[in-house]
Structure formats: C-alpha cells, structure tokens
Amino acid sequence: MNEDLPGTQGGVVFKEVTKTYxxxxxxxxxxxxxxxxxxxxxxxxxxxxxxxxxxxxxxxLEEPTSGTITVEGEDILRCDPVELRRRIGYVVxxxxxxxxxxxxxxxxxxxxxxxxxxxxxRARVDELLSMAGLPPEKYRFRLPDQLxxxxxxxxxxxxxxxxxPKVILMxxxxxxxxxxxxxxxxxxxxxxQKNLKKxxxxxxxxxxxxxxxxDRIVILRKGRVEQEGTAEDIRNSPKNDFVRSFIGxxxxxxxxxxxxxxxxxxxxxxxxxxxxxxxxxxERMEENDREFIQVVDPKSGQWLGMALLGRVRRAASAGETxxxxxxxxxxxxxxxxxxxxxxxxxxxxxxxxPVVGEDERFLGVITSAALARLAVERLRSxxxxxxxx
Amino acid sequence: MIEQxxxxxxxxxxxxxxxxxxxxLTGEHIMISLIAVGITVMVxxxxxIFLTRNEKxxxxxxxxxxxxxxxxxxxxxxxxxFVFGIGNDNAICALFLYAMLPVIQNTYTGIRSVPKSYVQxxxxxxxxxxxxxxxxxLPLARPVLVAGIRVAMVWTIGTATLASAIGGGGLGRLxxxxxxxxxxxxxxxxxxxxxxxALFADWILKRAQDYFNPSARAVRLAARHGAADGTD
Numbered sequence: 001m002n003e004d005l006p007g008t009q010g011g012v013v014f015k016e017v018t019k020t021y022x023x024x025x026x027x028x029x030x031x032x033x034x035x036x037x038x039x040x041x042x043x044x045x046x047x048x049x050x051x052x053x054x055x056x057x058x059x060x061l062e063e064p065t066s067g068t069i070t071v072e073g074e075d076i077l078r079c080d081p082v083e084l085r086r087r088i089g090y091v092v093x094x095x096x097x098x099x100x101x102x103x104x105x106x107x108x109x110x111x112x113x114x115x116x117x118x119x120x121x122r123a124r125v126d127e128l129l130s131m132a133g134l135p136p137e138k139y140r141f142r143l144p145d146q147l148x149x150x151x152x153x154x155x156x157x158x159x160x161x162x163x164x165p166k167v168i169l170m171x172x173x174x175x176x177x178x179x180x181x182x183x184x185x186x187x188x189x190x191x192x193q194k195n196l197k198k199x200x201x202x203x204x205x206x207x208x209x210x211x212x213x214x215d216r217i218v219i220l221r222k223g224r225v226e227q228e229g230t231a232e233d234i235r236n237s238p239k240n241d242f243v244r245s246f247i248g249x250x251x252x253x254x255x256x257x258x259x260x261x262x263x264x265x266x267x268x269x270x271x272x273x274x275x276x277x278x279x280x281x282x283e284r285m286e287e288n289d290r291e292f293i294q295v296v297d298p299k300s301g302q303w304l305g306m307a308l309l310g311r312v313r314r315a316a317s318a319g320e321t322x323x324x325x326x327x328x329x330x331x332x333x334x335x336x337x338x339x340x341x342x343x344x345x346x347x348x349x350x351x352x353x354p355v356v357g358e359d360e361r362f363l364g365v366i367t368s369a370a371l372a373r374l375a376v377e378r379l380r381s382x383x384x385x386x387x388x389x
Numbered sequence: 390m391i392e393q394x395x396x397x398x399x400x401x402x403x404x405x406x407x408x409x410x411x412x413x414l415t416g417e418h419i420m421i422s423l424i425a426v427g428i429t430v431m432v433x434x435x436x437x438i439f440l441t442r443n444e445k446x447x448x449x450x451x452x453x454x455x456x457x458x459x460x461x462x463x464x465x466x467x468x469x470x471f472v473f474g475i476g477n478d479n480a481i482c483a484l485f486l487y488a489m490l491p492v493i494q495n496t497y498t499g500i501r502s503v504p505k506s507y508v509q510x511x512x513x514x515x516x517x518x519x520x521x522x523x524x525x526x527l528p529l530a531r532p533v534l535v536a537g538i539r540v541a542m543v544w545t546i547g548t549a550t551l552a553s554a555i556g557g558g559g560l561g562r563l564x565x566x567x568x569x570x571x572x573x574x575x576x577x578x579x580x581x582x583x584x585x586x587a588l589f590a591d592w593i594l595k596r597a598q599d600y601f602n603p604s605a606r607a608v609r610l611a612a613r614h615g616a617a618d619g620t621d
Contacts, residue, residue, distance in 0.1 A: 061512065082517055096507055098525060100531075110514050140611075143603055287502075
C-alpha cells in the first residue's frame with residue numbers, strides 16, 4: 001500500500017460526514033478527513049468538539065446522519081456493524097477489562113468471537129503478553145483486579161491488538177492513569193506503532209499527549225476540522241487564535257496564571273436534565289460516588305445550576321425534581337475568568353467549577369485534577385530546562 | 390396413671406417406626422420445591438432480562454410480583470383452590486407466585502447495575518446483543534441474581550410445608566397431623582427435616598456461588614494450566 005499518496009485506498013476516510021443528534025445539535029458537521037493507513041492520528045479539541053463521536057462513527061457505535069466513511073477502502077455503512085467491529089480494534093476511555101474474566105480471556109475476546117481455535121488463541125495471547133513485557137505464565141490467569149492501573153490499560157491495548165486488526169480506535173485510553181504510567185504507556189504505544197504499522201485513531205484532550213505520540217494531529221472544533229497536520233506544521237503555522245491557544249508542547253508549561261480558565265475545561269462526569277426527579281439523580285450520584293452534578297437544559301445547552309449531594313438528598317425526600325437541589329452561585333464565565341480565579345475557587349472549596357459562556361451556555365468544568373496536571377507539567381518542564389542549562 | 394415419656398424418646402420411636410413415610414414425604418417436599426423454584430427461575434430470569442430492555446414495564450411487573458408477595462401464603466393457597474382445586478398443582482402455582490419477586494427483582498437490578506462502560510466495550514469489540522447478555526451482563530449480574538434465587542429457594546422450601554393444608558404433599562403433612570393430634574414428636578418429625586432442607590439448599594447455592602466466583606475460577610484455571618488451555 002502506498003502510504004505517501006493521498007487518496008489511497010487504505011486508512012479511514014470521512015467524506016462530508018454529519019452527525020445530528022435528535023435534539024438538532026450537530027456533533028459533527030460536514031467533516032472531511034483522511035487518516036492514512038499506518039499512521040497514528042490524534043483527534044483533539046475542547047469538550048463537545050465531536051472527537052469522540054467522530055471516533056465512534058468509525059466502528060458504527062454512532063451512525064452518521066449523512067456522508068460516507070470508508071475503512072480500508074470499504075464503505076462501512078454497507079458492512080454489518082458487528083462484523084465491522086470485530087475487524088477494528090477498540091480501546092475505551094475507562095479501563096473496561098471485564099472483571100469476571102482472566103487476563104488471557106480478556107485478550108482473547110475478539111479471537112473467540114471470530115472463532116479461532118483454542119491453540120491459536122493461546123499462542124496469540126502469550127505472544128502479546130510477552131510483547132508487552134508481562135510474562136504470560138505470571139499474568140495469564142490474573143484477574144483485572146489484581147493488576148495495577150498501567151497494567152490494566154496495557155492489557156486493554158493488547159485486547160484491541162489480539163485479532164491483528166488494521167485499524168485501532170483509542171478513546172482517551174490513558175486519561176485515568178497517573179502521569180508517570182501515562183508517559184510509559186505513551187512511549188510503548190509509539191514503539192508498538194513503529195513495529196506493527198497499524199492505523200491508529202487516538203482521541204485525547206491533552207495536547208502534550210497528542211504531540212508525544214502522533215504523526216498527525218487533527219484539531220476539531222464544533223464538529224469541523226480546524227487544522228490538520230504534523231505537530232511541527234501546526235506549531236509553526238497555527239491557522240488562527242483558537243489553534244494557537246491549543247498548541248505547543250509547552251502549552252501547559254508556558255501557561256501563566258492569567259491565561260483564560262477556559263483552556264483547561266473538561267467534560268463533566270455526568271449531567272442531569274432539569275425535569276429529572278431528585279431521587280433518580282440522587283441514585284446516580286450515589287452509584288458514582290459523586291458530590292455534585294451539573295444541571296443543564298439538554299435543548300438549549302443552558303447551565304441551570306449545580307446540584308449538590310446534600311441538597312439533592314433533601315429534594316429527593318421531599319419528592320421534588322433535581323431543580324430543588326441546585327446551587328447557582330459557583331461558576332466562572334469563560335470570557336473573563338483566569339486560571340488564577342479557578343485555582344482560588346478550588347482552593348476555597350475542592351469541588352469542580354462549572355464554566356459557562358454567553359447566555360449561560362454550559363462549556364464544561366474545571367476540576368482540581370486538571371489544575372494539578374497543569375502544575376505537574378510545569379514542574380516537569382522546569383526541571384528539564386534546568387537540566388539543559 | 391400413664392407414665393409420661395420424654396419427647397426425645399417419643400420422637401425416636403416415631404421416627405424409627407415411620408422413617409419410610411418421613412423419607413417419602415421429604416422426597417415429595419423436595420420435588421414440590423424444586424419444580425416451583427425451577428418454574429420460577431425459568432419464567433422470572435427471562436422476565437427480568439426482558440424488563441431491562443423495556444424499562445417502562447418494570448414498575449408494573451415488579452409491582453404485580455410485589456402484590457403476590459404481600460398476600461399471606463395461606464390465603465393465596467385458599468384463593469388458588471378456585472383455580473386449581475386441591476393438590477400439588479395448586480401448591481406449586483402458589484409457591485411460584487410467591488417466589489417471583491426476588492428472582493425478577495434481582496435479575497433486573499443485577500443486570501442494570503452492570504456498568505455501561507462494559508456493555509459499550511463489549512459492543513465496540515463486536516459482540517451481538519445476545520453475546521453481551523450471555524458473556525458480560527449475566528456473569529457480572531450473577532452474584533445478585535443467585536442471591537435472589539437463594540431467597541426464593543429458602544422461602545419456597547419453608548412455604549411448601551403449607552401445601553398439605555390444601556391437600557398437597559410434603560413434610561407439612563406431618564406437621565399438620567401432629568398439630569391436629571397434639572403429638573409433638575410428629576410435628577418435629579416434619580419440622581426438623583424441613584428446616585434442614587432449607588439450610589442445606591441455602592448452603593448448596595452458596596457453595597455454587599463461591600465456586601463460580603471469578604477469583605476461585607481463576608485459581609482453578611491456573612491450577613489446571615499445563616494440560617488445560619487458558620483461554621477457555
């Protein structure tokens with residue numbers, strides 16, 4: 001396969017792809033994108049930019065509303081989705097190894113769906129484990145609970161590689177890891193990619209990660225490609241202010257406390273609609289062990305408030321909707337809030353801060369974890385600069 | 390004056406003379422309970438699964454099962470005489486209605502409590518809905534599901550003693566005839582095996598639960614390793 005010519009049959013190609021949700025919002029808007037085979041491409045952008053939706057359309061976990069997507073030259077809308085998914089590796093956001101299956105069984109999920117013989121599957125599992133530096137005789141029969149976070153995610157990657165697919169999709173796979181394991185896994189992924197020449201589509205919200213691992217970076221915003229190219233291209237000639245604000249290996253480390261707080265906004269763990277009953281919301285919060293949830297009007301995207309556990313509990317016992325439990329005082333406006341403001345608010349009370357734009361549109365939250373990551377990045381780059389001088 | 394013999398002595402004599410009858414009734418008791426629990430599991434596990442896919446129906450069906458649960462067991466047996474007449478059919482049907490709730494409820498909540506991320510991962514790897522159910526949702530719901538069956542089993546064995554009140558068989562016969570003839574040894578001859586049966590059934594299901602526990606299973610797989618194949 002000729003990897004240098006654009007328009008070759010391999011890889012993943014989006015043509016005029018639009019995904020409209022039933023409420024009328026366009027998650028992806030007339031997207032044209034070509035991911036060449038054998039490349040590691042990062043899709044990156046702020047929350048709500050459509051990066052995860054774009055990824056999930058490749059294995060039809062989301063169906064495009066219009067447009068065509070081809071994988072390895074084949075129009076995926078003509079494929080059986082189940083068959084298609086078995087041919088595409090998939091690594092998910094949360095560490096979703098099946099807890100009731102051993103490491104070996106987790107890795108062999110797709111081979112067993114494809115009907116491989118036990119012998120072939122076993123050889124493949126051992127091969128993959130050895131490749132990842134996990135001695136098979138030691139790890140084969142471990143359960144996911146007996147592994148560290150880094151090992152789990154390594155197994156998650158092996159699971160996607162098991163049937164030797166040409167295309168692998170990764171949805172923020174290292175998001176839940178501590179910075180050190182994350183860096184180790186990023187390096188492993190890069191060397192793996194060099195050896196195996198898979199087409200990897202990698203979704204992330206961390207520009208540092210995108211730069212470290214990918215050949216090409218696609219910056220998305222509101223469901224459209226804002227800029228696409230190598231890290232170098234984008235850094236040397238950012239197309240506009242939005243891209244400029246998003247890039248630079250040292251984007252994080254160069255940040256000053258007076259930079260806009262918007263730059264570290266993340267998607268919240270969950271949202272609630274205003275008409276939901278407090279009891280339902282309470283159950284969800286307790287299940288996920290959360291102290292608060294953002295209440296957002298799903299139609300207009302307007303932020304209505306943040307429901308706090310104690311208040312929701314009271315509202316639930318009174319049989320009210322979640323709106324009885326909200327708190328509206330804590331928020332930052334995207335336009336004028338700085339990182340310093342966010343840090344002060346978090347230091348005051350360690351609860352995520354909702355960030356709203358014009359007309360109270362909900363943009364996401366700032367968590368203390370995001371701020372901590374920023375601090376770590378700064379410290380690390382400071383140390384590296386110290387070493388060089 | 391007739392000498393008053395101690396209860397244990399009377400009991401041993403009664404059991405010694407009637408052990409065949411006790412064994413037969415125990416067998417019958419086991420049959421009635423197993424059939425009732427078998428029907429319950431065969432109907433209510435699929436029903437619980439159905440409810441996870443039709444959330445709107447769930448409150449109604451679970452509410453209905455709850456109603457049966459609330460009717461006093463003897464009253465329920467009485468009502469069912471109008472439908473089934475007298476005998477074991479009536480008893481089995483009543484026991485089924487009685488045991489429905491824990492099985493439906495636990496199947497439903499067990500499957501619903503499986504985190505969505507596992508289902509999503511399974512779908513993304515190319516499992517069909519049925520494979521997701523069998524390979525992911527049911528195994529992960531198993532502890533809750535089996536707990537429901539355990540409750541149903543113990544209730545059923547206990548309540549099955551009432552079957553003889555409407556002409557059915559089982560150890561209840563001994564208890565009721567002991568009650569009517571005021572002979573405590575006969576009551577005991579029925580009550581003790583019934584209690585042991587319930588405890589035994591509970592223990593068996595607990596053992597099964599432990600046996601299928603993922604970590605026990607992983608240890609077995611590892612132990613078998615060498616001759617066995619680690620990938621199932």
